[in-house]
Amino acid sequence: MRVRKHANPFNFSKDKEKIQIDKVFHNPTNTLTLELGFAHGEYLLDRAKKEISNNFIGFEVREQLVEKVLKLAEKDKLTNVYVTHASSLVNIDIIPDNSVNEVIAFFCDPCFKTKHHKRRIINQKFLTEIKPKLKKDNTLYFQTDVQELYEATLNYINNDNDYEIITKEIVTGVPNKTGSTSWFEKRCLDNEWPIHRILFKLSSKSS
Numbered sequence: 001m002r003v004r005k006h007a008n009p010f011n012f013s014k015d016k017e018k019i020q021i022d023k024v025f026h027n028p029t030n031t032l033t034l035e036l037g038f039a040h041g042e043y044l045l046d047r048a049k050k051e052i053s054n055n056f057i058g059f060e061v062r063e064q065l066v067e068k069v070l071k072l073a074e075k076d077k078l079t080n081v082y083v084t085h086a087s088s089l090v091n092i093d094i095i096p097d098n099s100v101n102e103v104i105a106f107f108c109d110p111c112f113k114t115k116h117h118k119r120r121i122i123n124q125k126f127l128t129e130i131k132p133k134l135k136k137d138n139t140l141y142f143q144t145d146v147q148e149l150y151e152a153t154l155n156y157i158n159n160d161n162d163y164e165i166i167t168k169e170i171v172t173g174v175p176n177k178t179g180s181t182s183w184f185e186k187r188c189l190d191n192e193w194p195i196h197r198i199l200f201k202l203s204s205k206s207s
């Protein structure tokens with residue numbers, strides 16, 4: 001299957017229906033992880049297989065990849081996975097309020113040009129929009145191999161007083177702490193390229 005390399009993350013309708021957690025998951029009361037930009041789904045599917053008492057929602061802007069991952073999840077009879085053709089820049093609203101325990105944003109496209117910074121998965125606007133969706137017990141986990149994106153993301157987080165950084169690190173050969181690795185992360189680990197990571201959370205004191 002030839003997969004398009006890019007899709008415009010703004011080219012999405014705002015009118016998508018809200019996700020009905022009690023309809024899409026077998027066990028709707030499970031904790032919930034949201035992965036943004038899951039691509040071929042290696043990370044999301046690996047975690048979903050290992051963590052059967054955690055539900056997973058995935059957003060991906062390339063439709064062929066959504067179809068591919070949906071088929072793989074169906075083949076493995078995973079009842080804790082819901083993947084959708086949605087953009088984190090337009091469709092955060094389809095996530096029910098106060099539902100997400102963990103956000104995963106691994107190796108997001110760096111969008112280097114200043115005029116494209118607004119396309120970044122984690123930016124100032126995203127950090128504002130995701131707040132009502134997060135449960136009190138929450139974490140957001142970010143990884144990149146691009147130093148400039150790491151520094152910009154630290155700035156976005158530090159600019160918003162409602163967030164607290166738990167750990168930040170630049171490491172070589174050390175996998176992330178969730179027990180599964182993404183495709184881009186594995187490539188960094190195999191080649192001993194530095195990985196830039198930020199684990200942070202919405203503070204329980206946030207307004």
Ligand SMILES: C[S@@+](CC[C@H](N)C(=O)[O-])C[C@H]1O[C@@H](n2cnc3c(N)ncnc32)[C@H](O)[C@@H]1O
Pocket residue numbers: 006007009036037038039040059060061062086087088089105106107108109119120121182183184185
């Ligand atoms: C460089 S890949 C990383 C894939 C995977 N997370 C990994 O670590 O191997 C970034 C993915 O994010 C998707 N993407 C980019 N912007 C997005 C957005 N705003 N919402 C959802 N997915 C997005 C891209 O289509 C691409 O599949």
